[in-house]
Amino acid sequence: MAKLAVENRIWDPAExxxxxxxxxxxxxxLAETVARAAKVPFYRDALARAGVDPAGVRSVDDxxxxxxxxxxxxxxxxxxxxxxxxxxxxxxVHGSSGTTGKPTFxxxxxxxxxxxxxxxxxxxxxxxxxxxxxxxxxxxxxxxxGGFGLHYGIEKVGAxxxxxxxxxxxRQVLLIRDLGAEVLVCTPSYxxxxxxVAKAEGFLPGTLPLRFGHxxxxxxxxxxxxxxxxxxxxxxxxxxxxxxxxxPGVSGECGARxxxxxxEDHFVVECVHPETLEPVPDGxxxxxxxxxLTKEALPVLRYRTRDLASLDRSPCPCxxxxxxMSRVVGxxxxxxxxxxxxxxxxxxxxxLLRVEGTAPHYLIEISRPGTLDEAVVKVEVRPxxxxxxxxxxxxxxxxxxxxxxxxxxxxxxxxxxxxxxxxRSAGKARRVFDHRNR
Ligand SMILES: [Zn+2]
Numbered sequence: 001m002a003k004l005a006v007e008n009r010i011w012d013p014a015e016x017x018x019x020x021x022x023x024x025x026x027x028x029x030l031a032e033t034v035a036r037a038a039k040v041p042f043y044r045d046a047l048a049r050a051g052v053d054p055a056g057v058r059s060v061d062d063x064x065x066x067x068x069x070x071x072x073x074x075x076x077x078x079x080x081x082x083x084x085x086x087x088x089x090x091x092x093v094h095g096s097s098g099t100t101g102k103p104t105f106x107x108x109x110x111x112x113x114x115x116x117x118x119x120x121x122x123x124x125x126x127x128x129x130x131x132x133x134x135x136x137x138x139x140x141x142x143x144x145x146g147g148f149g150l151h152y153g154i155e156k157v158g159a160x161x162x163x164x165x166x167x168x169x170x171r172q173v174l175l176i177r178d179l180g181a182e183v184l185v186c187t188p189s190y191x192x193x194x195x196x197v198a199k200a201e202g203f204l205p206g207t208l209p210l211r212f213g214h215x216x217x218x219x220x221x222x223x224x225x226x227x228x229x230x231x232x233x234x235x236x237x238x239x240x241x242x243x244x245x246x247x248p249g250v251s252g253e254c255g256a257r258x259x260x261x262x263x264e265d266h267f268v269v270e271c272v273h274p275e276t277l278e279p280v281p282d283g284x285x286x287x288x289x290x291x292x293l294t295k296e297a298l299p300v301l302r303y304r305t306r307d308l309a310s311l312d313r314s315p316c317p318c319x320x321x322x323x324x325m326s327r328v329v330g331x332x333x334x335x336x337x338x339x340x341x342x343x344x345x346x347x348x349x350x351x352l353l354r355v356e357g358t359a360p361h362y363l364i365e366i367s368r369p370g371t372l373d374e375a376v377v378k379v380e381v382r383p384x385x386x387x388x389x390x391x392x393x394x395x396x397x398x399x400x401x402x403x404x405x406x407x408x409x410x411x412x413x414x415x416x417x418x419x420x421x422x423x424r425s426a427g428k429a430r431r432v433f434d435h436r437n438r
Pocket of ligand 1: 254255256261316317318319320
């Protein structure tokens with residue numbers, strides 16, 4: 001069994017409920033949720049079409065009879081047509097911008113916010129947060145659930161928050177040093193950027209007060225974890241969530257760091273094939289689907305996340321009983337088809353991180369100049385490794401080329417670019433530009 005990277009503390013005894021008690025609780029809460037959702041015209045119609053009588057939902061297994069919900073359902077009920085409580089009971093609204101189309105909004109009752117901060121507290125404590133710590137939050141504050149979600153979870157634990165938000169990275173480094181934050185919260189790509197800036201400002205890894213990092217909001221790889229840990233001299237933990245389900249706190253890593261425990265007393269998770277929607281056996285990669293069990297303002301039934309991951313039900317040395325989900329390996333709608341081969345941007349990242357001398361900043365551009373797809377990967381070379389020596393650069397490029405081919409099965413044209421030439425983002429990094437007309 002995996003060794004725990006931190007002392008094992010459990011925030012909420014519900015995290016260790018025996019599986020049979022957990023299933024019974026899920027069944028009761030699912031019945032309540034379906035009854036609540038049935039008050040919303042959209043869900044009432046969807047349940048009727050699926051032939052589901054809300055009164056007949058008793059066990060957690062009944063979840064498989066429920067209709068799916070997709071992002072477009074939220075868009076079509078813009079702005080808050082899926083509310084299951086009177087508008088007066090809303091105490092917070094969040095939303096996601098999305099890269100295309102209308103934004104989508106989600107809402108919370110007082111109790112929803114209390115549940116949410118408790119779920120965030122669980123994964124933070126599992127990953128080393130203690131009441132005496134100070135946490136630097138470099139997530140954006142606003143409609144995005146990351147900033148406020150983490151903020152209130154940290155306060156619930158009793159730790160201190162520095163709500164730094166995004167931007168002005170040299171100043172962030174200064175704040176971390178001067179205020180002495182032990183914990184960093186942001187997206188993994190921004191953590192990497194903070195590490196670069198800290199290095200440029202003359203901080204050696206481990207000389208900042210940081211000890212732990214909790215990163216989420218975008219998919220990342222194990223190689224990137226190693227990179228962040230080395231760059232900042234910290235232990236890095238992964239957490240997962242999405243605004244449609246609640247925000248961060250749907251799942252998070254414990255000290256074993258071998259998958260993220262889904263908070264199953266509040267969410268039912270399923271892993272399905274993205275096309276057939278049939279269940280994928282444990283260990284297999286499929287699309288994650290969540291049903292909320294306690295959300296009041298905006299219950300969701302079988303929400304299709306488009307996030308691809310696998311589930312692991314084997315016991316965990318930490319004692320938590322929630323099923324563990326793998327890191328997100330891609331999105332079913334992000335999947336690129338290049339010359340007929342399925343490729344995820346995360347695979348390119350994995351390949352790059354295997355090669356010394358390349359920073360994990362990259363951009364994939366796809367075009368179809370004639371009849372065949374062409375993929376160009378622009379890769380930043382690390383400051384110390386950028387040389388005028390042509391031969392060394394060609395060797396580096398060839399190595400990257402081989403690694404990308406080995407991981408993805410596709411040949412891409414690799415272009416090395418000078419350090420700090422690709423755009424940095426404080427939010428989710430945009431990695432792909434697809435110029436094909438489809
Ligand atoms: Zn665990």
